[in-house]
Amino acid sequence: MSGLFDQIPGPLGYAEQLLAAFGVLSQTAEQGALLDAFASQACALSGCELAQVYLLDAGHSALGMGAECLHGKLRTSDGAVQLADYYGDELLQFSLCQNRVLCLGSLDDGLYSSKFLPASGDAWRSLLCVPLNNAAGEVGGLLICASPRALELQRFVNSLAQLGRFVVTQAALMLRLRGSASVATASPDSNVCPSDYGLIGTSEAMRKTYRLISKVLHSTYTVLLNGETGTGKEVVARALHECGLRRSKKFIVQNCAAFPEDLLESELFGYCKGAFTGADRNRMGLFEAADGGTLLLDEIGDMPLALQAKLLRVLQDGEIRPLGSNQARKIDVRIIAATHRDLPAMVAHGQFREDLYYRLAQFPISLPPLRERGDDLYLLAEHFLAKACSCIGRGPLRWSEAALAHLAGHGFPGNVRELKGMIERAALLCDGNELRAEHFGVCDEALAEPNNLHLREYMERVERAYMLGCLRRNKGNKTVAALQLGLPRRTLLYRLDRLNIDLSEFKA
Numbered sequence: 001m002s003g004l005f006d007q008i009p010g011p012l013g014y015a016e017q018l019l020a021a022f023g024v025l026s027q028t029a030e031q032g033a034l035l036d037a038f039a040s041q042a043c044a045l046s047g048c049e050l051a052q053v054y055l056l057d058a059g060h061s062a063l064g065m066g067a068e069c070l071h072g073k074l075r076t077s078d079g080a081v082q083l084a085d086y087y088g089d090e091l092l093q094f095s096l097c098q099n100r101v102l103c104l105g106s107l108d109d110g111l112y113s114s115k116f117l118p119a120s121g122d123a124w125r126s127l128l129c130v131p132l133n134n135a136a137g138e139v140g141g142l143l144i145c146a147s148p149r150a151l152e153l154q155r156f157v158n159s160l161a162q163l164g165r166f167v168v169t170q171a172a173l174m175l176r177l178r179g180s181a182s183v184a185t186a187s188p189d190s191n192v193c194p195s196d197y198g199l200i201g202t203s204e205a206m207r208k209t210y211r212l213i214s215k216v217l218h219s220t221y222t223v224l225l226n227g228e229t230g231t232g233k234e235v236v237a238r239a240l241h242e243c244g245l246r247r248s249k250k251f252i253v254q255n256c257a258a259f260p261e262d263l264l265e266s267e268l269f270g271y272c273k274g275a276f277t278g279a280d281r282n283r284m285g286l287f288e289a290a291d292g293g294t295l296l297l298d299e300i301g302d303m304p305l306a307l308q309a310k311l312l313r314v315l316q317d318g319e320i321r322p323l324g325s326n327q328a329r330k331i332d333v334r335i336i337a338a339t340h341r342d343l344p345a346m347v348a349h350g351q352f353r354e355d356l357y358y359r360l361a362q363f364p365i366s367l368p369p370l371r372e373r374g375d376d377l378y379l380l381a382e383h384f385l386a387k388a389c390s391c392i393g394r395g396p397l398r399w400s401e402a403a404l405a406h407l408a409g410h411g412f413p414g415n416v417r418e419l420k421g422m423i424e425r426a427a428l429l430c431d432g433n434e435l436r437a438e439h440f441g442v443c444d445e446a447l448a449e450p451n452n453l454h455l456r457e458y459m460e461r462v463e464r465a466y467m468l469g470c471l472r473r474n475k476g477n478k479t480v481a482a483l484q485l486g487l488p489r490r491t492l493l494y495r496l497d498r499l500n501i502d503l504s505e506f507k508a
Helices: 011-026 031-046 090-098 154-182 204-216 233-242 261-269 305-317 343-348 354-360 376-392 401-409 415-429 442-447 455-473 478-485 489-498
Strands: 050-056 063-070 073-075 082-084 102-104 126-133 139-147 223-226 251-255 294-298 334-339 363-366
Touching: 011 031, 011 154, 031 050, 031 063, 031 073, 031 139, 031 154, 050 154, 063 139, 090 102, 090 126, 090 139, 126 154, 139 154, 204 233, 204 363, 223 233, 233 251, 233 294, 233 334, 251 261, 261 305, 305 354, 343 354, 376 401, 376 415, 415 455, 455 478, 455 489, 478 489
Parallel strands: 223 334, 223 363, 251 294, 294 334
Antiparallel strands: 050 063, 050 139, 063 073, 063 082, 102 126, 126 139
């Protein structure tokens, strides 16, 4: 009993109680009963008034409550895990993503959000959050124990973790057996996607994306995300990380267009003290910081050629050498690259290394533009509107037919990013309870029907409106705006002057 029961008073009695709990769980034949029994036994073993069992779905994209025992009463779910968006609960996410036990004795001080706990007569005070790992050490869910009393819950961690490992293994076995039994009756032509990985959309274009994600999710392959600006490349990259095997490690994003070559190199590879003027200490680079996790290299098409050769070496050998160092360091990082540029065309023109392109494109995924996603437009619009209303603290808004028709008729060159910004702005402009077409029309005033305008005047209005939108998104940063517009900075400045665009309004 050494180690497992050292801090528990009456260890022999507790050991008998734990053994009995294993016996109860081993006799259940259905997942719902298994999770209910686990919640009940967790309350009995820890002495808590509440126990909740959360499980990750098959795609590891959603966290759902499988069972809850409150004051001895079970909230049953007929064997189904009730999926919900628990990703906003920082305590759950910390324990899940870091794969670490969380034990708090002062939950009632208001420092932490505990919305996932049910209402009770007394405020919850003690909280224990235990990751439920399978035999391979991978997180499959969470066990929550809570009490309004001050309890020393840390001493129950080891025993509850062992019991949880048994439950997770049993639940996976039940799911596998149930899946095998249903294979014979499943349609071979079924196109139902098992998971959306936290993304929004049911169009065929997005279902193809989900299928590609499922193929590469649990591998170590390098992924190249290609798509127009605003199609959600970073969102997909984050889904690949958070739903994959590296979700408990860091996810780091670096925009390759945001730094000059020298700064980008030191940012990625780090440097040693004295490597250059001003290097007064050792600094870890992003490759090393993301060790064990995922590094997204956004706008990879803008990476300088000299740096591309060093990136190729990292991909081939899994080693980095910080600036000023003579020793290489082994790293284990999954690289995801993203770009809106046509890399094969850049290779043909000598603007991108061919060997690096084929190394990055080990598993390419092309994200569809919004105009090819059909009714996903309305799903996304509803999602962004709900978030916007919640953010500004107002009640839900309804859509008018004219507003929906306006969205359907808009081309959305900025794709999902443009849709999100448009809806957030409309929610601020709306004074009533209904969104109307005029709430979306301010940005389109410059694009009104030309009537008596010459073609050149009309095109200047279009260009001016588009440049203003790009500058607003980047808070007046001309360098970043030029990169997004695909223009040299000098050309951008010339056009801004020619179109009489005053940059003072963008200054903080």
